[in-house]
Amino acid sequence: MAKRIDVDDLNVYYGNFLAVEGASINIAPLSVTAFIGPSGCGKSTVLRTLNRMHEVIPGGRVSGKVLLDGEDLYGPGVDPVNVRRTVGMVFQKANPFPTMSIYDNVIAGYKLAGARKHKNELDEIVERSLKGANLWEEVKHRLGRPGAGLSGGQQQRLCIARAIAVEPSVLLMDEPCSALDPISTLAIEDLISELKSSYTIVIVTHNMQQAARISDRTAFFNLPGVGQPGKLVEYDDTAKIFSNPSKKATEDYISGRFG
Amino acid sequence: MSDTGRSSTPTVDAPDPLTGRRRPVTVSALVGARLPSWAPYAAGAAAVGVALILKAVFGWEGWGTSFWTAVLVFVIGFTVWSFAVEGRRRAKDRFASTLIYASFVAAVVPLVLILFYIGVKGFSVFSADFFTKSMNGITSRQEGGGLYHALIGTLELVAIASIIALPIGIFTAIYLVEYGRGKFARAVTFFVDVMIGVPSIVAGLFVYTFLLLGFGLRPFGFAGALALAILMIPVSVRASEEMLKLVPRELRESSYALGVPKWRTILKVVLPTAMSGLITSSLLAIARITGETAPLILLVGYTARVNYDPLQGDMATLPMMVWDQLGKRAGTTSSDLTEARAWGAALTLVLLVLILNVGARLLARLFQPKAR
Ligand SMILES: Nc1ncnc2c1ncn2[C@@H]1O[C@H](COP(=O)(O)OP(=O)(O)OP(=O)(O)O)[C@@H](O)[C@H]1O
Ligand SMILES: [Mg+2]
Numbered sequence: 291m292a293k294r295i296d297v298d299d300l301n302v303y304y305g306n307f308l309a310v311e312g313a314s315i316n317i318a319p320l321s322v323t324a325f326i327g328p329s330g331c332g333k334s335t336v337l338r339t340l341n342r343m344h345e346v347i348p349g350g351r352v353s354g355k356v357l358l359d360g361e362d363l364y365g366p367g368v369d370p371v372n373v374r375r376t377v378g379m380v381f382q383k384a385n386p387f388p389t390m391s392i393y394d395n396v397i398a399g400y401k402l403a404g405a406r407k408h409k410n411e412l413d414e415i416v417e418r419s420l421k422g423a424n425l426w427e428e429v430k431h432r433l434g435r436p437g438a439g440l441s442g443g444q445q446q447r448l449c450i451a452r453a454i455a456v457e458p459s460v461l462l463m464d465e466p467c468s469a470l471d472p473i474s475t476l477a478i479e480d481l482i483s484e485l486k487s488s489y490t491i492v493i494v495t496h497n498m499q500q501a502a503r504i505s506d507r508t509a510f511f512n513l514p515g516v517g518q519p520g521k522l523v524e525y526d527d528t529a530k531i532f533s534n535p536s537k538k539a540t541e542d543y544i545s546g547r548f549g
Numbered sequence: 550m551s552d553t554g555r556s557s558t559p560t561v562d563a564p565d566p567l568t569g570r571r572r573p574v575t576v577s578a579l580v581g582a583r584l585p586s587w588a589p590y591a592a593g594a595a596a597v598g599v600a601l602i603l604k605a606v607f608g609w610e611g612w613g614t615s616f617w618t619a620v621l622v623f624v625i626g627f628t629v630w631s632f633a634v635e636g637r638r639r640a641k642d643r644f645a646s647t648l649i650y651a652s653f654v655a656a657v658v659p660l661v662l663i664l665f666y667i668g669v670k671g672f673s674v675f676s677a678d679f680f681t682k683s684m685n686g687i688t689s690r691q692e693g694g695g696l697y698h699a700l701i702g703t704l705e706l707v708a709i710a711s712i713i714a715l716p717i718g719i720f721t722a723i724y725l726v727e728y729g730r731g732k733f734a735r736a737v738t739f740f741v742d743v744m745i746g747v748p749s750i751v752a753g754l755f756v757y758t759f760l761l762l763g764f765g766l767r768p769f770g771f772a773g774a775l776a777l778a779i780l781m782i783p784v785s786v787r788a789s790e791e792m793l794k795l796v797p798r799e800l801r802e803s804s805y806a807l808g809v810p811k812w813r814t815i816l817k818v819v820l821p822t823a824m825s826g827l828i829t830s831s832l833l834a835i836a837r838i839t840g841e842t843a844p845l846i847l848l849v850g851y852t853a854r855v856n857y858d859p860l861q862g863d864m865a866t867l868p869m870m871v872w873d874q875l876g877k878r879a880g881t882t883s884s885d886l887t888e889a890r891a892w893g894a895a896l897t898l899v900l901l902v903l904i905l906n907v908g909a910r911l912l913a914r915l916f917q918p919k920a921r
Contacts, residue, residue, distance in 0.1 A: 346805055348730065375808030385799045389821045399807035402817045449803070456807055 292319040292490045293376070293459040295340060298355040301519075302335050305349035309335045311519035313354075315509055322486050324501035324528065325494045327511035328543070332520030333494045334382075334464050336511070340492065341377035341462060342370040358460070375399075378458035382465040384445035386437030386452070393433040395448055396420060399456035415455050422485070423451035424477050443474030450481065454489070461485060463493040467500065479504050498544065502532050510540045584634055592630060596623035623647070664899065671896025674889045680897075684853035684870070689887045696894050698855040699870035703901070705859050706770055706849070706866060707839055710777035715831050717778075718785025725786070726793040727815055744783035752779040753844025761848065770859030773849035773866075777838040785834040792826030793819060825913035832909040836902050842868040867898040 295317040302310040310332035317323050325333040338344040339352050342363060356363040363373050386395045396416045400407055407415075416433065420426040425447040429440070437448050446466060453461060463482075467475040482491060482504050495501050501508055509525040524531065524540045535541045600619035609615055624647055632640035679695040687694035721741070725734055756776045760766060796819050804814040820827070850863035851873050865873075874891035 341806065343802060343806060346802060370805075371808055371810045373808075374806055378808075379803075379806035381799060381803060381806075383799060385797075385803045387800065387803070387818060387822075389818075398804070399809065402804055402807065402809040402813055404813060452803075452807065458808075 292488065293359040294319045295460065295490065295492070296355075296357040296360075297336075297340075298357065300336070300339060300352060300354035300356065302332065302339055302344060302352050303350070304347065308519040310511075311521055313511075313522040315522065315525055317490060317492060317507070319490050320486060320488075321506045322482060322491045322493065322504055324505035324508045325492065325511060326496070326498060326501050326508060326543075327520070327523075328513060329496075330520070331511040331513045333511050335520070336522075337462050337464055337492060337494055338379075340460070341379055342373045343379060345370070375403075375456060376458055377460040377462060378453040378456060380446075380450050380453050380461065380463040380466050382468055384442060384449050384469070386440070386445050386448050388436070388438045390437060391434050392429050392437050392440070392448060395437040396451050396455050398452055419451040419455035420448075422454050422481070423447045424481050425451055443470045443477070446470060446474070447478065447481070450478070454485065458489065460490045460492070463491065465494050465496065468496065475500070498532070502528060508532070510535075510537075510543065512539050512543070582634055582636070583639075584631055588630070589627065592627040593623055596620070596626060620651075667892065667896050667899055670889075670892035671894075674893035675896075679893060683855045683865075684890075685855070687853070692886060694890065696867065696870055696890070696897060698853065699865040699867045699894060700897065700901075701855060701857065702770065702849070702864040702866040703839065703868075703898070705857075706774045706777060706845075706864070707835060709771065709774035709859060710781055710838055711831070711835055713774070714778040714781035714834065715785055718782050718834065719789045719827060719831075721782070721786045722789035722793055723815060723819075725790050727811070727819070741783045741786045744779075745787060747780070747783075748843075749776070749780055749841050750843040750847075752776045753847045755779065756844065757847045768848055768850040768863055769861055770849055770856070770864040773845045773864070774859065776844035776848055777841060780841065780844075781834045781838050784837050785831060788830030788833050789827055792823045792830050795826060796822045821916070824916040828909050828913040828916070832906060835905060839902050839905075840868050840898055842866075842872060845869055846872075867894050867901070870894045871898075 295315070297313055297315040297317075300310065300313045301308060302313075313332075313336055315323075325337060327333055335344065339356060340363075344350045344352060352364060354364075358373070358376065362368070386392075387398055390398060393416055394401060396419050397407075397412050400412070400415070417426060417430075420429065425444060428444060429435075429448075437445065440448060446469070450463075450466070467478050470478065479500065482493065485491060493501075493505065505528045507526065508528045508531040510523045510531065511520050512523045513520050524535060524537045526536070530536075531540060532544060535544060596619045599622045600615045603609070603618055604615045624644070627647065628640050628644045631643040635643075678693060680700070681697050682693065682695035683698035684694045684696075685698070721737065725737060728734075729737065753776045756772050756779070760772050760775065761768065766772070800818055800822060801814055804818045805811070809817070845866055845868065849866065849869070851869045852863040852865050854865075856862050856864050871891045871894045874887040874894065
């Protein structure tokens with residue numbers, strides 16, 4: 291079941307350094323939301339707060355609220371492990387586990403977590419996830435081979451398969467196509483459009499055409515100045531952001547593409 | 550560019566655009582003038598020649614001065630030659646390479662000599678009997694006897710020490726890398742660093758005071774194993790820590806992002822990824838203690854008989870057997886037989902470490918991720 295995310299007045303810190311200040315976003319279920327903005331403005335940082343991966347970094351902490359279907363992710367007693375089971379993540383750099391085969395990589399979420407499942411069931415999960423990630427045809431003959439032996443684009447799709455294998459409600463992607471060729475990028479964009487029917491997706495991208503193509507809503511982050519925290523400048527329908535943004539900074543950033 | 554460079558550099562005769570004179574021009578700007586590939590050997594031979602001539606002229610005694618003269622002549626001469634032909638950057642490169650090769654030789658030559666010497670001296674006593682018999686009832690003037698008793702002792706002590714120390718070491722390293730934050734972790738790191746420098750005899754004295762004196766016990770195997778474990782732990786912690794730090798953070802993160810708890814991430818992702826490194830680190834720790842002698846003098850003693858029981862009675866170990874046999878030589882009961890046996894035990898000790906090393910490396914390869 292896809293879930294909605296509501297971020298309310300979120301401040302994100304690295305130690306004493308305030309990286310992002312006062313971000314508020316409402317993300318509807320079964321939608322694709324794009325985060326855009328210049329490098330260092332805190333897109334990845336905010337994304338990682340959505341499944342409590344931010345606190346994995348020493349000194350990483352947040353204040354404010356992140357609600358998943360109305361439930362505060364940072365509320366007392368919330369287990370980050372359960373949060374991450376519900377909110378999956380795909381990283382910028384493809385990172386299949388080097389010690390595992392393709393097959394094992396796909397079911398890593400179950401295997402690592404120690405879930406006991408029948409071989410048949412696992413086979414099904416592997417096939418469904420790899421098909422979902424558009425990789426099945428390419429690897430079905432060599433599922434026993436190491437995941438590290440695939441091409442960069444294939445590895446990234448393997449990581450997506452791995453993320454959707456555990457059937458999360460929300461899928462976070464941090465520049466998933468930044469290291470890929472246009473064809474693999476298209477494959478992943480198509481994939482995102484398909485996945486939209488079952489997941490809520492948040493994607494960070496530097497490619498504005500990509501944001502315009504695949505997202506329903508777009509959030510523009512910016513750095514007001516050097517040493518200042520990043521801010522969410524504007525959050526609106528993608529069509530509006532790209533045709534008629536209400537903030538000057540957004541327009542400048544967007545039009546940089548044309549200028 | 551001087552003429553010397555021509556031999557190795559592809560050159561053509563072309564008129565100089567300024568002077569109109571024909572002169573050698575390198576074909577490409579990317580291919581600078583290079584010394585011929587035999588240049589280092591020629592320089593080396595020349596340096597030796599110069600040193601020999603000087604030795605003859607000045608009548609230097611011994612070989613020390615001549616050796617260092619040859620080295621000096623080689624370093625200076627070769628660098629200057631390279632500077633003249635190849636230019637400043639290559640000359641620096643040659644100079645640095647010379648130093649690096651020299652360091653390599655300086656490090657390896659003594660090692661090879663030691664191994665070779667031990668091999669030659671020790672191999673003569675090797676026989677089936679030598680590995681299956683103890684020294685029980687064998688006097689220093691008698692043929693025969695063997696190191697079975699000492700081999701058993703060393704293997705038992707090292708095994709016990711490893712069983713105690715390696716888990717502690719690896720778990721401590723896991724704590725430091727995965728969980729350790731703040732004062733306590735810093736304190737642990739500090740004490741580990743201090744313990745690495747503890748002389749083995751101090752570890753021996755520690756166990757001696759608390760176990761043997763404290764409980765009024767006679768020397769026995771386990772006490773020695775305990776001291777060896779104390780020596781092993783810090784080495785194991787340090788080496789394992791470095792190996793665990795090599796596991797990229799992204800791997801841990803992608804496991805967390807799948808909703809895998811931290812402890813399972815460590816168990817299923819971090820440890821398998823670092824496995825070959827951890828095996829190597831454990832091996833380092835084992836190698837560190839296998840030849841340890843000092844604490845064993847205090848804690849384990851020596852016996853010529855086979856003693857399988859680490860909980861009771863003196864035990865023989867390989868280093869102690871070397872000590873025992875050579876000790877007899879120093880006394881009145883010396884003989885070539887004892888000396889040969891001492892070398893044999895020393896060679897066995899080296900081979901033991903070698904076998905462990907190779908074995909662990911094979912094991913590590915089994916665990917290594919295979920790319921294809
Ligand atoms: N591990 C870290 N420790 C300390 N500060 C960090 C860390 N990671 C990021 N930052 C800081 O947080 C701010 C936001 O970084 P973030 O990675 O979120 O940027 P981004 O918008 O994703 O940029 P990019 O487009 O380059 O990926 C930056 O000022 C950065 O220097
Ligand atoms: Mg980023």
